[in-house]
Amino acid sequence: xxxxxxxxxxxxxxxxxxxxxxxxxxxxxxxxxxxxxxxxxxxxxxxxxxxxxxxxxxxxxxxxxxxxxxxxxxxxxxxxxxxxxxxxxxxxxxxxxxxxxxxxxxxxxxxxxxxxxxxxxxxxxxxxxxxxxxxxxxxxxxxxxxxxxxxxxxxxxxxxxxxxxxxxxxxxxxxxxxxxxxxxxxxxxxxxxxxxxxxxxxxxxxxxxxxxxxxxxxxxxxxxxxxxxxxxxxxxxxxxxxxxxxxxxxxxxxxxxxxxxxxxxxxxxxxxxxx
Amino acid sequence: xxxxxxxxxxxxxxxxxxxxxxxxxxxxxxxxxxxxxxxxxxxxxxxxxxxxxxxxxxxxxxxxxxxxxxxxxxxxxxxxxxxxxxxxxxxxxxxxxxxxxxxxxxxxxxxxxxxxxxxxxxxxxxxxxxxxxxxxxxxxxxxxxxxxxxxxxxxxxxxxxxxxxxxxxxxxxxxxxxxxxxxxxxxxxxxxxxxxxxxxxxxxxxxxxxxxxxxxxxxxxxxxxxxxxxxxxxxxxxxxxxxxxxxxxxxxxxxxxxxxxxxxxxxxxxxxxxxxxxxxxxxxxxxxxxxxxxxxxxxxxxxxxxxxxxx
Numbered sequence: 001x002x003x004x005x006x007x008x009x010x011x012x013x014x015x016x017x018x019x020x021x022x023x024x025x026x027x028x029x030x031x032x033x034x035x036x037x038x039x040x041x042x043x044x045x046x047x048x049x050x051x052x053x054x055x056x057x058x059x060x061x062x063x064x065x066x067x068x069x070x071x072x073x074x075x076x077x078x079x080x081x082x083x084x085x086x087x088x089x090x091x092x093x094x095x096x097x098x099x100x101x102x103x104x105x106x107x108x109x110x111x112x113x114x115x116x117x118x119x120x121x122x123x124x125x126x127x128x129x130x131x132x133x134x135x136x137x138x139x140x141x142x143x144x145x146x147x148x149x150x151x152x153x154x155x156x157x158x159x160x161x162x163x164x165x166x167x168x169x170x171x172x173x174x175x176x177x178x179x180x181x182x183x184x185x186x187x188x189x190x191x192x193x194x195x196x197x198x199x200x201x202x203x204x205x206x207x208x209x210x211x212x213x214x215x216x217x218x219x220x221x222x223x224x225x226x227x228x229x230x231x232x233x234x235x236x237x238x239x240x241x242x243x244x245x246x247x248x249x250x251x252x253x254x255x256x257x258x259x260x261x262x263x264x265x266x267x268x269x270x271x272x273x274x275x
Numbered sequence: 276x277x278x279x280x281x282x283x284x285x286x287x288x289x290x291x292x293x294x295x296x297x298x299x300x301x302x303x304x305x306x307x308x309x310x311x312x313x314x315x316x317x318x319x320x321x322x323x324x325x326x327x328x329x330x331x332x333x334x335x336x337x338x339x340x341x342x343x344x345x346x347x348x349x350x351x352x353x354x355x356x357x358x359x360x361x362x363x364x365x366x367x368x369x370x371x372x373x374x375x376x377x378x379x380x381x382x383x384x385x386x387x388x389x390x391x392x393x394x395x396x397x398x399x400x401x402x403x404x405x406x407x408x409x410x411x412x413x414x415x416x417x418x419x420x421x422x423x424x425x426x427x428x429x430x431x432x433x434x435x436x437x438x439x440x441x442x443x444x445x446x447x448x449x450x451x452x453x454x455x456x457x458x459x460x461x462x463x464x465x466x467x468x469x470x471x472x473x474x475x476x477x478x479x480x481x482x483x484x485x486x487x488x489x490x491x492x493x494x495x496x497x498x499x500x501x502x503x504x505x506x507x508x509x510x511x512x513x514x515x516x517x518x519x520x521x522x523x524x525x526x527x528x529x530x531x532x533x534x535x536x537x538x539x540x541x542x543x544x545x546x547x548x549x550x551x552x553x554x555x556x557x558x559x560x561x562x563x564x565x566x567x568x569x570x571x572x573x574x575x576x577x578x579x580x581x582x583x584x585x586x
Contacts, residue, residue, distance in 0.1 A: 003488065010491045011390050018387040022401035028459065029404070031427050032416045046430040088311035095307035099300040107308065114319050116572060120520055120541055121565045124548045124557050125322035125329060128336070145322075148315035178303045207409040209523045210541070214549065228411035229527055232418065239419055246415035250408050257407045264407075265399065268464060269471030 029250075036243040043239040057244035064241075065234075066219065067248055070227035073139070073216075074206050074252075077223060080143045081205040082198045089152030089197060090190065094182050096153070097160035098168070108157075114150030120210060127214055141215040142223070146205050152197045155270075159193035160186060196267035199260050206253065224249050326558045334555035336548065342555070349559035359560060361535065362543035363567075365450065369539065370518035372454035377514050378507065381462050385469035386495065399470075403463030410460075410523035417456040418443070418528055443529050446536035453524045453537060461517070465510050472506030473499070505582055512575035519568055540564050 035043055037053045061067060095101070096108050126145050127136075135141040167185050176184070187194070209225045216222055222230075228249050235242045257264065330349055332341040353359045388398050405413065420427050421442040429439040440448040476499065484494045522541040525531055531538030531546075538546075540560070548557030 003485065003490075007485070007491060014387045014390045018384065018391060018398060021384055021387075022398050025401045025405070025459065025462075027427075028416050028420055031420065035419065044425055046425055046427060084314075088314060091307045092311035095304040099304040099307070101301040101304040104304075107312075111311075111315065114315060116569065117319060117323055118516075118520055118565070118568055120522065121561045121568075122319065122322045122326060124544065124554050124561060125326035126318065127549075128329075128554065129318075129322055129325070144314065145318040148311055148319055150315075150319075153311065178300075178307070182307075203407060207407075209410055209526070210545070213526075214545075225409040225411040228409070228415060231411075232415060232527075239422075239425070242415055243419060246412045249412045249415075253407050253409065254404065257404060261396075261399070265403070265467050268467045 032243045038240050040238045040240045057240040061244045070224045074223040077142050078202045078205040081146045082202040084147035085152045085201040090156045093153045093156030097157050137218045142212045195263045329555050330559035330562050332555045336552035336554045349556045362538045362540045366540045373457050373518045374514050381465035389473040402466045405460050406463035413460045414527035446533050449537045472503050476502045
């Protein structure tokens with residue numbers, strides 16, 4: 001065999017193995033969908049074939065659970081968190097990147113220290129704090145501790161440091177203030193960083209379980225993960241209904257993923273290159 | 276101009292801050308920093324210090340204030356508690372079970388995907404889509420897959436002539452089952468990191484190697500694997516830290532059982548603090564856990580330093 005045919009054969013085998021793994025990885029999601037399309041009684045037969053396909057499980061889930069309300073809670077909390085993280089993070093990063101002031105490095109290191117603290121370590125004191133503020137069972141209790149993320153400041157600062165300064169100098173000479181420069185020049189240029197921070201904060205906030213589980217005990221304002229955690233118990237052996245609720249719970253994030261695939265993948269790849 | 280700034284301010288030229296912006300920016304800087312710093316101190320640094328303080332007291336969730344001073348009592352109790360050590364061990368056991376496959380499988384699949392010219396979006400979708408799902412969705416789907424008698428895994432393995440274990444119901448198999456679920460769930464993150472690392476490798480290296488008659492396998496061994504050293508360090512450390520922070524999978528899929536065989540350290544904090552109301556003690560356990568994570572991060576920095584010196 002010539003080298004060329006050997007390489008071609010090798011690439012074929014690679015593609016084959018990869019496709020097999022990809023199908024294996026899609027299997028749980030497809031099986032969940034398959035189960036959700038069966039009537040509950042049919043789910044006890046482990047087969048991909050569906051005798052009597054129905055959307056009944058989905059309509060029952062929508063009727064019997066508060067899943068639409070959970071969507072509302074999650075959407076509000078995740079949006080508030082993402083907007084807050086982008087705004088506070090970019091403002092702070094602008095000062096750290098462009099302004100000269102005393103103890104600038106000290107402030108930067110103080111912020112960086114936050115990256116080392118895993119949020120999970122803080123649940124006990126944060127809970128007591130929210131309790132004493134009277135904020136338990138409010139959206140604020142979930143969102144506020146998630147807004148100041150040191151990593152967002154870090155990402156924005158890296159990005160701002162890489163932007164050319166000429167435009168700002170011209171604007172300065174025309175008498176523009178810092179806030180105007182931040183709003184009109186820096187932020188429009190920083191779209192990729194805004195997208196990365198916004199998407200990651202949004203998804204992280206949407207998916208968080210431990211913290212909302214602690215501070216939201218009122219079923220009326222539960223987030224999607226907290227609500228879904230109660231489904232297993234309430235649906236029991238109604239497997240089609242359980243899978244329908246899992247799929248409904250997955251849909252918003254699958255949509256986010258399909259819309260922002262490029263930003264998400266590049267955002268993760270970015271951490272790798274910085275590493 | 277940069278050099279001039281550096282001379283005038285006595286700072287390195289790399290800082291590159293134009294002089295006209297240098298004067299009197301203290302007030303605007305405070306304005307820009309305040310929103311972040313206020314929330315940061317209020318919700319991160321403040322609680323961190325308060326947690327440290329509480330760890331030295333017998334603070335209770337049902338009583339106001341810190342209660343009586345305990346000194347290092349909480350720490351001593353944790354270090355002598357069998358429950359503390361077993362939950363710490365479960366967390367470490369989970370980390371041991373998840374980290375190697377999550378690195379090796381992600382690396383292998385990225386390597387394969389890098390050779391495939393068409394349909395990359397499909398592989399990215401297949402491997403990465405699970406990562407973005409909430410843990411609660413993942414748990415519902417995998418509990419169903421693991422269901423005794425009806426689960427797809429048991430039936431599938433049965434067709435291959437393999438008798439499936441009791442998965443989540445067996446104390447010995449519960450943790451490997453959670454690890455398998457986690458492999459499926461989070462592989463995509465490492466896969467994407469490795470794909471990015473692979474794209475950084477100069478294609479000319481492969482061309483030169485194949486001119487010299489190196490087989491694809493030899494190219495992988497002598498070019499790809501060494502060039503991905505930095506990526507692997509990053510993936511490994513991020514993975515270890517993520518695995519140590521495990522909570523959701525156990526809470527949702529086994530509630531720490533059967534017979535506490537899968538209770539993680541974070542669930543121990545949760546149980547002590549929010550079920551037994553011993554928040555002073557729970558804070559001490561949190562601090563001990565924090566030290567473990569800090570230790571891993573320190574090892575990471577040491578590794579990066581060494582790799583940078585080698586380059």
